[in-house]
Amino acid sequence: MRIRPICALAATAATAVALAACGGDDDTSNGDTTAAQETAPSSRTEQESGKTTPAGPKPKTIVVRGGEPVGDPPELEYDVGNLVYLSVHSDVADEVHVHGYDLSREVPAGGSVSLSFTADIEGIFEIELERRGVEIGELRVNP
Amino acid sequence: MSFLPYAHALVSRQDLPIPAWLFAWGASIVLIVSFFALSVAWREPRFERQRWRPLQPWLSRLALGLPTQVVCGAIGVFLLGVAVYAGLRGTEAPDRNFALTFVFVTVWLGLPLFSILLGDVFRPFNPWRAVGRAVGGMFTALAGQRPVHLAYPEALGRWPAVIGLLGFVWLEVVYGASSGVAVGLSPHTTAIAALIYTVYTLAMMAVFGVEEWCDRGETFSVYFGMFGRLGAFGSEEGRLGVRRPLSAATGWATVPGSAAVVIASIGTTTFDGAQEGAFQGGIEQVWEWLLDIGFGNVAAQRISGTIFMLLCVAGIGLVYLIGVRGMASVTGAPSLEKLRWGFAHTLIPIAFAYLAAHYFSLFVFQEQAQFTYLLSDPLGTGTTDLFGTASGGIDYRVLSANAIWYVQVGVLVVGHVTGLTLAHDRATAYWGDYRQAARSQYWMLAVMVAFTCFGLYLLSVANA
Numbered sequence: 001m002r003i004r005p006i007c008a009l010a011a012t013a014a015t016a017v018a019l020a021a022c023g024g025d026d027d028t029s030n031g032d033t034t035a036a037q038e039t040a041p042s043s044r045t046e047q048e049s050g051k052t053t054p055a056g057p058k059p060k061t062i063v064v065r066g067g068e069p070v071g072d073p074p075e076l077e078y079d080v081g082n083l084v085y086l087s088v089h090s091d092v093a094d095e096v097h098v099h100g101y102d103l104s105r106e107v108p109a110g111g112s113v114s115l116s117f118t119a120d121i122e123g124i125f126e127i128e129l130e131r132r133g134v135e136i137g138e139l140r141v142n143p
Numbered sequence: 144m145s146f147l148p149y150a151h152a153l154v155s156r157q158d159l160p161i162p163a164w165l166f167a168w169g170a171s172i173v174l175i176v177s178f179f180a181l182s183v184a185w186r187e188p189r190f191e192r193q194r195w196r197p198l199q200p201w202l203s204r205l206a207l208g209l210p211t212q213v214v215c216g217a218i219g220v221f222l223l224g225v226a227v228y229a230g231l232r233g234t235e236a237p238d239r240n241f242a243l244t245f246v247f248v249t250v251w252l253g254l255p256l257f258s259i260l261l262g263d264v265f266r267p268f269n270p271w272r273a274v275g276r277a278v279g280g281m282f283t284a285l286a287g288q289r290p291v292h293l294a295y296p297e298a299l300g301r302w303p304a305v306i307g308l309l310g311f312v313w314l315e316v317v318y319g320a321s322s323g324v325a326v327g328l329s330p331h332t333t334a335i336a337a338l339i340y341t342v343y344t345l346a347m348m349a350v351f352g353v354e355e356w357c358d359r360g361e362t363f364s365v366y367f368g369m370f371g372r373l374g375a376f377g378s379e380e381g382r383l384g385v386r387r388p389l390s391a392a393t394g395w396a397t398v399p400g401s402a403a404v405v406i407a408s409i410g411t412t413t414f415d416g417a418q419e420g421a422f423q424g425g426i427e428q429v430w431e432w433l434l435d436i437g438f439g440n441v442a443a444q445r446i447s448g449t450i451f452m453l454l455c456v457a458g459i460g461l462v463y464l465i466g467v468r469g470m471a472s473v474t475g476a477p478s479l480e481k482l483r484w485g486f487a488h489t490l491i492p493i494a495f496a497y498l499a500a501h502y503f504s505l506f507v508f509q510e511q512a513q514f515t516y517l518l519s520d521p522l523g524t525g526t527t528d529l530f531g532t533a534s535g536g537i538d539y540r541v542l543s544a545n546a547i548w549y550v551q552v553g554v555l556v557v558g559h560v561t562g563l564t565l566a567h568d569r570a571t572a573y574w575g576d577y578r579q580a581a582r583s584q585y586w587m588l589a590v591m592v593a594f595t596c597f598g599l600y601l602l603s604v605a606n607a
Contacts, residue, residue: 080544099155100539122544123504124157124606142159143544 057085059114062137064090064107067129069136076127077140078119084139086127087114094132098139100125153237153244156539157606158504160420161548166603169552170596173559177588180563184581188572190565191393193386195379203383216273223270223337225521230334234523238512240330241521246337247315247328248509252502255370259495262391263371266357269364271344275353278345292352300359300399303347305407307340307362309456312411316418317448359398369395369404369491373561389565392488402487406463408494409594410456413601416501417455418448420604426451462590463490469586470570475579485573486587489566493594496558500551500598504542511537551602559595563588 063070078084088096093109100121107113119141127137161169197203205211222245230242237243257264266272282290314336319328340362348356357364372392375385396402418426426447433443467482476482515535520527527533566587567580574580 102155102536121156121539122159123539124159125155140159 057083059085059087059116061087061089061112062127064088064092064094064129064136067092067094067132067134069134073127073135073137075138075140077142080119080122080141080143082119083116084119085114085116086137087112088136090129092129092132095130096127096136097130098125098127100139104130153247153509154505155238155537156504156508157419158547158551158602159544160605160607161551161599161602163603165548165552166599169556169599172556173592173595173599176556176560177563177592180560180567181581181584181588184567184571184577184584186571186577186580188568190387190390190568191572193377193390195377195384195386197379197382197384200382203381206383207378207381212267212273215267216270216276219268219270220273222268223341227334227337229521230330230332230337232522233330235329235331236523237328237330239516239520239523241517241523242330242333243328244509244513244517246333248502248506249513251311252498252506253510254367255495255498258367258370259373259492260375261371262374262376263368264374265363265367265371269357269361271341271348271361272353272357272364275345275348275356278349279353290349290352292355293350295351295355295359298399300401301365301404302400303360304362304365305400305403308366308404308407309411309452311362312415313449313452316411316415317445317452320444320448365404366408369401369408370495372488373491373495389561392491392565393569395491396484396487402463402483402490403460405487405490405494406460407456409490409497410459411452412494412497412501413459413597414452414455416497416598416601416605418451419606421601422451422455459594462593463487466586466590469589470583473574473579473583473586475574475576476583477573482573485569486566489562489569489587489591490594492558492561492565493591493598496555496595497598499554499558500602503550503554504547507542508537508539511535511541552599555595555598559591562591566591 060074060076062074076084076086088105088107089112090096090107091110094107095104096107096113096115097104098115098117100123101117103115103117105113105115119139122141122143125139125141126135127139128135226242226245229240229245233240233242254265279290314332315328319332344356344361347360350356351360358368359365372395373389374391375388377384377386377391396405414422417423429447429450430443433446434440438446464483467479467486470476470482470486471479477485515532515537519530519533521529563584567584570580570584570587571577574583
């Protein structure tokens with residue numbers, strides 16, 4: 001098997017690209033500066049608990065007005081294994097549904113509801129008002 | 144109202160974009176492997192002949208005999224019937240209705256997978272072919288002669304299948320786009336579409352003949368048959384045999400419109416991936432412009448989606464044609480038309496790689512649903528439990544993000560290598576001199592590197 005010079009050159013170039021890219025991989029996740037990273041609790045936290053609010057970290061809030069999210073639906077970013085603590089304020093009554101995790105919570109008109117769960121599934125999940133079929137947020141769980 | 148990103152109504156979860164470092168690694172591996180492949184290039188074609196060997200006669204009888212054909216055909220008709228019935232009478236929630244997952248995931252994504260490994264497995268299960276053959280058989284029995292058909296126009300080729308393929312994906316991705324306004328493709332619409340397609344297909348079979356229409360015009364036969372050409376099993380003159388994998392693809396694109404089929408496949412998958420990231424800005428701009436003109440929200444979304452889908456298909460076609468034109472410039476090249484037809488099959492592995500990269504995770508998750516609550520409760524009533532599996536559900540933890548990323552990159556690399564293999568093999572057959580053949584392959588190499596790296600790029604910016 002003869003290795004032609006151009007092949008050797010191309011292979012070297014490609015390897016160089018790979019090494020360069022490898023060296024700069026410190027910005028894989030957490031590129032979204034608006035995401036406040038929650039530290040993972042040492043013990044496995046309870047699953048959905050609307051009542052027990054973890055002390056300390058504030059919930060990320062989504063505001064719904066007239067059945068629509070105010071502004072663009074926010075992207076809420078977490079690392080896998082961390083605690084997700086959300087609060088939805090809505091002036092209309094509906095059911096807040098987190099897809100994938102399949103968590104639902106009723107929000108009263110003019111009131112708010114909070115969800116707290118461990119982000120143990122990686123991916124991108126829609127948060128929507130189930131009855132209206134409106135997306136109010138996006139949950140992103142990074143590995 | 145803010146423009147919300149498209150989402151399939153079926154999908155509860157979307158993949159994270161592949162990270163930049165994996166994209167770079169994937170692209171580098173693609174380049175390294177490509178140049179390595181060029182340097183170890185073989186000089187005589189290895190895949191032009193199928194080397195078909197018959198299997199044991201009892202196995203052949205079992206697989207191809209009339210009882211098996213009747214049973215498989217009946218299964219196909221039954222499943223189509225269940226899907227249509229579920230679509231018409233079942234819940235309108237897309238994720239709880241058997242019809243949507245069965246048609247758009249189990250069949251549309253599952254059959255290519257089985258086909259590339261095993262051959263044309265759709266053919267015995269094709270419900271329209273089964274009905275057509277049954278009707279034809281009854282006619283022959285009653286009339287005492289075989290039905291007379293119109294000769295299929297040669298130039299029409301596989302173009303009806305191209306239209307069908309574009310229409311199918313358009314229905315799923317553009318018409319059925321969930322935007323916060325529309326719910327997505329409804330089971331009812333799916334059932335109506337299936338019924339319309341059934342009437343159309345049976346009519347065409349009556350006019351041109353069952354096998355002729357299946358070979359050229361019937362969308363699903365052509366589409367799954369295309370992938371089946373890579374598979375290891377094939378039948379000759381009523382006997383089942385095993386053949387060299389990939390070798391049956393070399394004779395696939397002899398029918399007009401074949402290149403368009405594989406290009407439409409890559410183009411529509413590209414569009415579905417690009418609308419979530421790469422082309423999202425462009426689609427938004429066209430949508431806003433259409434709104435300004437006066438179109439309604441939903442109409443504007445559908446028009447902008449249609450425009451971009453067609454642009455994607457045209458773009459993929461253009462890249463392929465540039466590669467063909469480049470090959471034509473190398474000394475000793477055959478005619479432009481012969482090149483265009485002769486290299487179309489080399490894109491089939493890339494078409495499958497695109498499908499697998501974009502839909503692998505959806506397939507794994509939705510098949511969990513297919514065999515649990517969709518199987519036992521196909522109408523989504525909430526109270527039925529036919530097989531005892533209705534309480535099961537989708538466990539999204541079976542696939543980590545890393546596992547999905549490695550599969551996506553891996554399948555694109557393997558598809559790339561397979562495409563290169565077929566292209567190089569065809570070049571050695573067309574060019575007498577192996578050095579000219581190798582020189583001509585720089586063009587196809589560039590085309591395939593472009594497709595594969597573009598596929599990686601789409602994944603790296605999807606949902607970013």
